[in-house]
Amino acid sequence: MLIGVDATCWSNGRGYGRHARALLRALVDLDAHNQYTFFFDADPAGVAPGLPASVRLHWVRSSVPAVLAAAAQGRRSLRDMWRMSWAISRADLDVVLFPTIYSYVPVWGRARKVVMIHDVIAEKFPHLTVPSRRARLAWRAKVALGIRQADAIATVSAYSRGHILEHFGLAPERVSVVGEASDAIFRTLDHPSLTPRLLDAGIHPEGRSILYVGGFGPHKNLPTLLAAFAELASQPGFSDVQLILVGEHTSEVFYTHVDAIRQRVAELGLTDRTVFTGYLTDEELVVLLNLSTVLVLPSWMEGFGLPAIEAAACGCPSIATTASPLPELLGAGGLYVDPGQPPQLRKALTRVLTEPKLRHTMRQAGLAAAQRLTWTAAARQMHDVLAGVAAYGAA
Numbered sequence: 001m002l003i004g005v006d007a008t009c010w011s012n013g014r015g016y017g018r019h020a021r022a023l024l025r026a027l028v029d030l031d032a033h034n035q036y037t038f039f040f041d042a043d044p045a046g047v048a049p050g051l052p053a054s055v056r057l058h059w060v061r062s063s064v065p066a067v068l069a070a071a072a073q074g075r076r077s078l079r080d081m082w083r084m085s086w087a088i089s090r091a092d093l094d095v096v097l098f099p100t101i102y103s104y105v106p107v108w109g110r111a112r113k114v115v116m117i118h119d120v121i122a123e124k125f126p127h128l129t130v131p132s133r134r135a136r137l138a139w140r141a142k143v144a145l146g147i148r149q150a151d152a153i154a155t156v157s158a159y160s161r162g163h164i165l166e167h168f169g170l171a172p173e174r175v176s177v178v179g180e181a182s183d184a185i186f187r188t189l190d191h192p193s194l195t196p197r198l199l200d201a202g203i204h205p206e207g208r209s210i211l212y213v214g215g216f217g218p219h220k221n222l223p224t225l226l227a228a229f230a231e232l233a234s235q236p237g238f239s240d241v242q243l244i245l246v247g248e249h250t251s252e253v254f255y256t257h258v259d260a261i262r263q264r265v266a267e268l269g270l271t272d273r274t275v276f277t278g279y280l281t282d283e284e285l286v287v288l289l290n291l292s293t294v295l296v297l298p299s300w301m302e303g304f305g306l307p308a309i310e311a312a313a314c315g316c317p318s319i320a321t322t323a324s325p326l327p328e329l330l331g332a333g334g335l336y337v338d339p340g341q342p343p344q345l346r347k348a349l350t351r352v353l354t355e356p357k358l359r360h361t362m363r364q365a366g367l368a369a370a371q372r373l374t375w376t377a378a379a380r381q382m383h384d385v386l387a388g389v390a391a392y393g394a395a
Contacts, residue, residue, distance in 0.1 A: 001390055004093040004111065007038035009102045010068040013248060013279060015306060016118070016217060017067070019156070020099040021050065022183055026379035028052040040079065040086055060087045066103045081105045086090040095390050097382075099255035102110075106147040112389040115150040116178070117143070119303025120163045121219055128218040128300065151389045154178045154382065160303040178381040180304050181373040185282050186313040188367070192194040192290035195226075202275045203288075207240035208353055210335070211316070213249050213285065213307040214299075221298045221321070221339050223264060228323050228346040230268040232353070241353065243270065246288065248279040289314035292354045293359070297321060300339050308334060309373060314364030317359055319348045329373070333366025 002017040009016045028036055029052065042065040063081040067285070088096055093111040098104045101117050114395065122129045122139055129137045146147045146166060153175045155161050158204040173329070193255050194205050210229060214220055225243075232238045249258040258276075263276045280288065289295070295311040302324035309329065311318050316353060318334040320326040327336045335352065337344035351358060 001034040001094045001386075002037070002092060003034050003386060004037045004039060004088055004091055004096045005105055006084070006088070006105070007097045008041045010038070010040070011042065011065070012067045015243070016100045016102055018306065019118070021176070021182060022335055022375050023099065023182070023204070023382060025050075025052055026375035028055055030276060030376060030379045031270075033254055037091065039084065041084055042067075051184055058091070058110045060084050095292060095386050098146070099388065101143055101146045101327055104142060106149060112151045113149050114154060114385055114389055114391070115146045115151045116154045116156075117146075117160075117164055118156050119160045119301065120167050120222065121301050123167055124163075125219045125300055144222055150174075151392065152176060152385050154385055156180050156304040156331070157325035160329070161241050163194070176381070176385050178385065179311070179378045180306055181375045181378060182306070182310040182313040182370055182373070183282065186289065186310040186370075187208055187284055188313075188315045189286065189290045190322070194291065197288060198277070198284060199289065201277045203244060203277075204242055206238075207242060207290070208293040209239075209242045209244050210349065211244045211288060211295045211311075212246065212297070213295065213310075214297070216245075216247060216249055216256045216261055218257050220301045221300050222257075222261050224339065224342045224345060225296055225298045226264050226268060226270065228349055229273075230270060231346050232349060233270060233273055238353065241273070241293075243274045244277060244292065245274065246277045246280055246285065246290065249276060258285055278393075283308075286314060289316045292316050294319060296345070296349070297324070297326070298337070298339055299323070300347055302326065305329070309370055313370035317362035317366060319345065319352060325348055330369045331365055333362055333369045335362070361377060 009020050014185050016343040036060055040056045040061060041060050041062040060083050063077055072337060085107060089108045096107050096111045096113050098115045099117055104115060107113060126136050130139050140228050144253060155164055158177055159176050164175055165172060194203055229243045265271055279389055293361055295316050297305055297320040299321045305320055305324045305326045307317040308326050310318050312330055312333050320334050320336055321339045322336045325333055337348050
């Protein structure tokens with residue numbers, strides 16, 4: 001079977017890119033019987049060291065790569081989309097996989113099509129994720145065409161699947177779950193210590209810390225986290241606690257409110273207690289997750305919530321939004337709060353920061369939960385989806 005993969009999101013540093021790289025590596029490693037061709041719209045020489053050796057590379061010339069062009073305030077040119085569409089369509093493929101609808105382009109021909117829709121955050125919270133009316137119209141049109149063309153749709157959790165079925169009114173048999181997992185680098189360390197870069201950022205080697213990892217878009221609900229931290233920071237028993245915000249904030253492609261977040265930090269008098277680290281490598285992030293007291297994911301919605309799974313693999317407890325699959329995935333490895341009820345987050349933070357026995361219980365449950373999730377299992381699920389649509393097309 002000849003399988004084409006839209007790999008234009010490979011170099012994206014955010015969740016889409018992390019997911020695509022991990023899933024596709026595991027898929028190619030698992031599936032030695034089929035031939036994979038990865039389609040790039042940027043010179044693959046820049047990402048070649050991380051690519052599976054057995055895949056074929058097809059470079060499609062573009063004026064601006066999709067990971068830069070499909071920004072919150074921008075769009076891919078019709079010419080670039082046509083070039084990618086034409087390249088995939090004219091290739092002799094049995095199946096085409098789009099690891100995210102974010103980079104989807106129309107494809108014609110005999111190839112069956114599998115499209116991944118990670119979540120419905122942009123549909124549920126359009127003003128928090130896609131800032132302009134024009135961009136929202138373009139997004140809705142792309143998603144509608146992708147769903148119409150798809151012979152199968154995959155998503156990352158049963159939670160997302162339920163919302164996709166409900167929002168788009170799809171038949172249940174059209175949507176499958178292909179899960180996620182933490183990479184092997186996320187693990188407990190025997191003797192973790194802050195790197196010089198983390199120390200230079202202002203992170204204290206002693207004391208408790210509240211960690212956030214992700215983007216700074218409005219749908220991440222960070223003002224609620226800041227408000228909860230401000231309440232705690234004003235109390236004597238929490239004078240040692242720092243808030244550490246990890247994520248790209250200087251050259252972000254997606255919609256971001258980082259300037260508003262910085263301003264709110266200053267207004268609340270938290271500047272000396274809050275650290276913006278910027279983008280961290282996995283090696284640095286693992287250290288931070290091993291040393292942090294708790295990770296907080298207060299989003300209005302998460303399709304999967306990978307940072308919490310990565311934290312669990314490092315032995316770090318999580319407080320996460322109930323609007324996610326994390327209550328099911330992590331169980332006792334986390335505490336779960338309604339993103340629309342700020343007092344719940346403050347109470348949960350108070351418990352985790354002051355109850356060592358609770359942290360120990362959450363740590364052990366989280367480690368067990370993270371071990372149950374593997375990219376090999378996700379790759380098997382994706383292989384089944386690809387094989388299923390190929391068999392249906394041959395029937």
